[in-house]
Amino acid sequence: MRIEYFHASKSGNGARVAEEFRQGMLARGVTVNVHHIRDATPSGLPPADLYLFSSPGRLGKPIRGMRRFLEKVALPAGTKYAILTTEAAPKPDKKTGLMPSDEEVAKWQRVRPIMSQILEDKGLVEVAEDKVFVTGLKGPLEEGWQQKVAAFEARIPVRS
Ligand SMILES: Cc1cc2nc3c(=O)[nH]c(=O)nc-3n(C[C@H](O)[C@H](O)[C@H](O)COP(=O)(O)O)c2cc1C
Incomplete structure (x- = not known):
C-alpha cells in the first residue's frame, strides 16, 4: 500500500505531523511519500492507494495555496483521501472564560469542511479526517500531538 501525503506547512508544524505520520505508517509496513504542495503538480499526482492532504488554517479556511491545489487535483472519482490539518x-472567551462549544467553533472554523467539499465535488471518497492543534498561531503543536497522530494512523485502513 502506498500513500502520497501533500501538505502546505508554513511554519513547520504540519511538516512535523507529516513526518510523524510517515514513520508511524512505516512501522505498519506502509510507504508514505511526503511532499510540500509547492513541489507537487496537482494535475499530475503520482499513483497511490490513498492521498492525504494537510493544510494550516487562515481566517477559518485552508490557506489559499492549498485551496488552489485541491481545485486543480485531477484524480478519478472513487479515489480515497484523508485530511489531517x-x-x-x-x-x-475573554469575558466569560468559557470554552466555545463545538457548534460555536464550527461557525468560523471551516478548514476541513472546505477541503472535503472541494474533493467530494470531484467524486473522491474520504476515509478519515482530523486536526492537530497548535497552541500559538505559529505553534507549538499541542501537548500529546504524537498520540493524536497515532490515533489517526490507526483509522487508516491498511491492506497488504
Ligand atoms: C495570520 C494567521 C491566521 C491564522 N488563522 C487561523 C484560523 O483561522 N484557523 C486556524 O485553525 N488556524 C489559524 N492559524 C494558525 C495556523 O493554523 C497555524 O499557523 C498552522 O496550523 C501552523 O502549521 P504550519 O507550521 O505547518 O504552518 C492562523 C495563523 C496565522 C499566522
Whole structure:
C-alpha cells in the first residue's frame, strides 16, 4: 500500500505531523511519500492507494495555496483521501472564560469542511479526517500531538 501525503506547512508544524505520520505508517509496513504542495503538480499526482492532504488554517479556511491545489487535483472519482490539518486550538472567551462549544467553533472554523467539499465535488471518497492543534498561531503543536497522530494512523485502513 502506498500513500502520497501533500501538505502546505508554513511554519513547520504540519511538516512535523507529516513526518510523524510517515514513520508511524512505516512501522505498519506502509510507504508514505511526503511532499510540500509547492513541489507537487496537482494535475499530475503520482499513483497511490490513498492521498492525504494537510493544510494550516487562515481566517477559518485552508490557506489559499492549498485551496488552489485541491481545485486543480485531477484524480478519478472513487479515489480515497484523508485530511489531517493543523489548526489553532480554540481559546476560552475573554469575558466569560468559557470554552466555545463545538457548534460555536464550527461557525468560523471551516478548514476541513472546505477541503472535503472541494474533493467530494470531484467524486473522491474520504476515509478519515482530523486536526492537530497548535497552541500559538505559529505553534507549538499541542501537548500529546504524537498520540493524536497515532490515533489517526490507526483509522487508516491498511491492506497488504
Ligand atoms: C495570520 C494567521 C491566521 C491564522 N488563522 C487561523 C484560523 O483561522 N484557523 C486556524 O485553525 N488556524 C489559524 N492559524 C494558525 C495556523 O493554523 C497555524 O499557523 C498552522 O496550523 C501552523 O502549521 P504550519 O507550521 O505547518 O504552518 C492562523 C495563523 C496565522 C499566522
